[in-house]
Amino acid sequence: MPSLPDEDVREVSGNVPSHKDHPILASLNPQQRAAVVHDDRPLLIVAGAGTGKTKALAHRVAWHIAEGIDPARILLLTFTRRAAAEMLRRAEALVRSLPGTKIASGSSGSLRIWGGTFHAIATRLLRRYGQAIGLPADFTIHDQTDSQDLMHAVRTALGLAKTEKRFPQKATCLAIYSRCINARETLDDVLADRFPWCRPWRLELARLFDAYVERKEKSGVLDYDDLLTHWLALLEDPTAGPHIRGLFDRILVDEYQDTNRLQAEILYALSPEGKGLTVVGDDAQAIYSFRGATVENILEFPHHYPNASVIALEQNYRSTQPILRAANAIMADARRAYPKKLWSGRTSGQKPVLVTCEDEDTQAAHVARQVLEHREAGIALRQQAVLFRASHHSILLEAELQRRDIPFHKYGGLKFIEMAHVKDLLAFLRLAENPRDMVAGLRVLGLLPGIGPARANRLMQALEDQGDFSAWTAIKVPQATAELWPALVALLQHLRGTSEPVATQLDRARAFYQPLLEIAYDNPVPRARDLEQIVQVGMQYADRRTLLAELALDPPSSTQDLASPPRRDDDYLVLSTIHSAKGLEWDVVYVIHAADGDIPSDMATGSAEEIEEERRLFYVALTRAKRWLYVCYPLRYQAGHRSTLAKPSRFLSPTAVACFEHLSAACEWPGAAPNAAEESQARRSIREQTRRYWQ
DNA sequence: ACTAATGTCCTTTTT
């Protein structure tokens, strides 16, 4: 008797009665349907780019609820909060559309699903159950910059800052530390594989990390890595562990290819048998190994859970076939663990265009012009996106867009929240929230004239010994500090005890900080405006603790999200790093700076693995496009008064290039655009005339 | 002890 593929058997004879006509399943293809109705055994969905992965996941959530699972017992782990919100929105719409379904909903009307990033969920759980493993209730969270600052403080305290040969920088130290934690690798392995130049410092680094961990504990702070390790510790705790495991009937994980070892261990601990566990991912889109992520998690899933099923989604609903062909050509040389043959039903469509630009200015001008052309043709700005490898790649384009009055939002790169003056303001609140938070304290104290690192450290020690800000009322401070000192102590004492709205608290801190800002920076006006924005942002949060945690875990990703009032109907062009474009799609996509050295980045060509990740990054960029795709690179780069020649990305192999139409963009010229032949003729005649002088 | 100034390294992606 011929055997049928597992999925088919299960669909017919599974524990769910015939549901071909079920409204949740109506719009799904057979593979998606199999994934949605799969029972509570572990499931891996291998979903290629644009194959309706979000749709499948949202439908599966809705399906669970229709099955009678309590939404509050569903855990949905995503890569960004934005992704979680989108997924929940879709699931909720589906559930509401079901006749006779009433949703157990909170006052906000939304499903009470546990949705968010690993880090956000960890925070929620640790706030609620952290005391089981001895975590203080008022812990504060360090973002990457804070963690680096603390690493720096500890490094200085240990005397490692002034060694004969130069000790690794704070950022490097943190990167090594974080790699050990997230990838679960020993210091020796990490040093050997990724930081060979730091190997002579192995012993000092070990000492530094010990002190760093101890300092974090004393300060009552958690860094990003701690959120994960403490979640895992909670699960391994004999009393808390079973309780946490008992909270969830279904666990769904998006973007599984970009999770790291530590996150996989959390899942193992959360669901040892894989009961109710669904993970979705695409090994061809793994682009976060620099953060410790590994595709091994996907590859090992079926081995770790022997009764796991694997379902592949291969029909692409996003892109036209010509775009898909180009993207597939880029990936043709890559090793693929789960071979997928993506195909599209949309066979017609314009060939993607490879645009060779004279220089960077030409590239910016060309993209701006093309964007307007598409808008004229009826494609809104919001349906168009410009993607690039590094944040600074868009600077020239931003200027050009500003000049032409084209509105845009930029995602990725330096965040609003990372700017020095914003961090300053928030440090006041964080210190009030947790007086032991040394990084926040040193930051606040350092703002005052007359206080440098040495005195700030002593003041923090005094504060730690006494436990509250009254430790600072009697202390003697330098002449230069004396004037402001009482006001600072009063401010902190007030903030510490108050329960007034967090926006009011921010405003008090701002009032104190304003004069200091004017002294410290030569452009205080725009910075002061930023601070007012932060006060506005504060209105959206229930309390100080929530504000601080949310801003540390999921800061507003677009500067413009904050800078302009939320007018939903605004039309704007999207500018984004490729990393931040993950999971999104647009009608028109422009990939700029597709020159070798930018894609792949020169910073990431050290090993074959790194280069492969850059290839996948390029693939992710191309597969964001639905209907039009432009890949641009400048021929000349201006470096000082010298210009260097660039080559197109090495990923644009002859086979790949054949999938593109070709276009040369020259300097923009009023009137007729000069074509290549005309121009070379003009230059030939100049050359001939010049030569007469010496012939 | 703190601030200002000069010299040297690194230059990416993000929870």
Added chain:
DNA sequence: GGACATTAGT
């Protein structure tokens, strides 16, 4: 070209 570390000066 900007961050960072060390050095000299107040």
